[in-house]
């Protein structure tokens with residue numbers, strides 16, 4: 509069968525490929541420890557499940573009306589953005605989406621024409637690059653320097669902008685980097701784009717998962733009044749509320765853009781399932797104590813993983829300040845292990861040490877690997893014991 513060029517140009521997700529190989533090895537009876545998962549190992553809090561069950565028993569089983577978000581869900585998004593992010597949006601500036609991923613997809617679909625340039629800080633979450641290419645956009649990578657713990661600077665952003673730049677992607681806290689930008693850095697980046705005709709996609713999926721004393725999250729849209737009108741804020745309850753399987757995300761931004769996205773959504777997914785939108789509203793406006801419980805646990809595990817990784821020969825790691833990933837540079841070990849890149853490193857670690865990691869190549873950095881600490885401490889220790897032994901060979 510002849511597939512479209514578009515379909516052929518999409519690479520399968522590297523993170524899912526690692527999980528699939530690890531699952532296959534487990535089926536063969538091998539004890540594989542997975543550091544690949546990009547999802548919390550916690551269950552969705554009971555009051556959120558109850559909200560979905562209640563919506564079902566009350567008969568909320570028809571199409572969502574309107575498809576881009578029932579009023580209660582869009583109002584809940586406004587409340588969350590006001591409470592956590594000091595952002596003031598009206599419900600007609602909000603769209604409810606099938607996870608954060610659909611919000612990004614619709615926003616790229618609504619903005620990118622073939623040949624448009626999209627600035628993408630490296631390392632980047634894998635789907636950004638694939639989605640940009642899917643719409644014919646040109647990825648303009650801006651590489652975060654190790655000296656700045658992989659965060660890009662305002663000067664780098666300024667140098668990358670051209671008259672063809674249509675979109676700037678910004679993701680803090682970062683997947684895969686595990687770093688987050690300080691408010692002052694966000695303000696400096698925002699000043700660079702303030703008078704430029706670009707749209708900023710601010711992916712704030714991990715805004716509630718910040719670690720370390722005095723850490724604060726500044727939403728890009730909140731950096732200055734000038735950037736508010738050119739920023740779309742994208743988020744979901746997937747990571748913050750342990751709801752990856754529910755597929756509930758949202759975006760808020762300029763009305764014109766949101767309504768363009770809503771038009772595309774109305775001809776594709778028709779939006780998030782209605783009863784799940786009730787659960788989304790509960791997650792965003794109900795009891796939030798579980799978010800802090802999870803955050804604290806991730807912080808403890810992240811610190812532990814970072815300290816252990818840093819003591820391994822040839823591994824250079826920064827302390828994670830957000831999300832739930834460590835992203836060490838392991839390239840010094842390549843010659844010793846007889847591997848040429850991060851994919852070979854991960855394949856060898858999986859086959860020989862039975863530890864599943866994600867190659868940095870998937871995130872634009874072939875010198876690094878990603879380890880998720882969304883798994884319990886005991887498993888983390890067992891996996892790191894194996895990794896330490898593997899690296900000593």
Ligand code: PLP
Pocket residue numbers: 546606607608609610633679682683711713744745746752756757
């Ligand atoms: N953006 C980032 C930075 C992510 O890490 C992820 C999930 O891994 C997503 C978006 C997509 O989230 P969702 O599962 O809500 O579609």
